[in-house]
Amino acid sequence: MIEIRIEPLTATAFAPFGDVLDASGPADKIINQGLCGRYHDRARMDFGPDGRAGLSIFKAEPRALPYTLDLVERHPDGSQAFIPMSADPFLVIVAEDDNGTPTNIRAFLTETGQGINFLRNTWHGVLTPLAAPGLFAVMDRIGDTPNLEEYWLEPQYVVVK
Numbered sequence: 451m452i453e454i455r456i457e458p459l460t461a462t463a464f465a466p467f468g469d470v471l472d473a474s475g476p477a478d479k480i481i482n483q484g485l486c487g488r489y490h491d492r493a494r495m496d497f498g499p500d501g502r503a504g505l506s507i508f509k510a511e512p513r514a515l516p517y518t519l520d521l522v523e524r525h526p527d528g529s530q531a532f533i534p535m536s537a538d539p540f541l542v543i544v545a546e547d548d549n550g551t552p553t554n555i556r557a558f559l560t561e562t563g564q565g566i567n568f569l570r571n572t573w574h575g576v577l578t579p580l581a582a583p584g585l586f587a588v589m590d591r592i593g594d595t596p597n598l599e600e601y602w603l604e605p606q607y608v609v610v611k
Contacts, residue, residue, distance in 0.1 A: 451518070451605055451606050451607060452606075452607045453607070453610055454519070454543075454555055454556065454609045454610070455557070455610060455611070456515075456557045456559045457556060457557065457558050457559070458558065458559060458561075459558040459559060459564055459566070463556075463558070464542075464544075464558060464566065467544040467568060467569060467572045467574070468493075468529070468544075468566055468568040468572060469493045469494055469531075469566065469567040469569075470565075471492050471493060471531065471565035472489075472492075472561075472563055472564045472565070473487065473489045473563065475489075477489055478490040493567035494529065494569060495529050495589065496528055496529040496569070496570045496591075497528045497529070497590075497592075498527040498570070498591060500527070500594070500595060501527055501591035501592060501597075502591070502592050502593065503589060503591070503592070504589070504590060505587060505588070505589050506587075506589075506590070507535075507588070508532075508577055508584075508585070508586045508588050509583065509584055509585050509586075510576075510578070510579050510584040510586070511584060512579050512581050512582050513541070513578050513579065514580070516610045517541060517609040518606055518607070518609075519555070519557075519575060519606060519607040519609055520602060520603050520606045520607075521575075521576065521600060521602055521603065522543065522555070522573045522574060522575055522600075523574065523575075523576065523598060523601070524547075524571050524573045524574065524598075524599050524601075525568070525570065525571070525591065525597045525598060525599075526570065526571050526599060527591055527593065527595060527597040528570055528590055528591025529567055529568060529569055529570050529590065530567070530568045530588065530589070531567035531588065531590065532566055532567075532577065532588055533586060533587040533589075534586055535585040535586060535587055536583055537562045537563070538562075538579065538580065539559055539560045539561060539562065539581075540560050540578055540579045540580055541557060541559060541575070541579075541580060542557070542558040542560060542566050542574070542575070543555065543556070543557045543558075543575030543578065543609065544558070544568070544572060544573065544574050544575075545574070546573070547573055552573040552601055552603070555573075557575075567589075573601065
């Protein structure tokens, strides 16, 4: 197995793969009678010409570290955002693309209050919560065309702290 060390999730490190969704830094605008900060337009959402935005709820089984990684996937027709519905960190795995083959696989650990948005066609691991309930709001493309490509990794990888 090939070992991958977990990195902290930062906007700069994650930028080639997508967006970090959080309320860091000063709010872009103060609304609701001064009682709410709006952190505006944080994700580059993309649903392609034949899709629309859909909001779904995912409930995933928690995983443990070290984590064996044997599959990555991507969505060629649209972006995909994951917003945790609990305060628990989760594992985010991404890879660069080399002519249809995932390469340079990286693993990130979110902090409390962070979600992520994968850009269209970004190789990524499956939803990997590290604690129950594993509940996420997911915004992604809804459409009639297939929007999933899977790649089974050989050899497998192991993700460690």
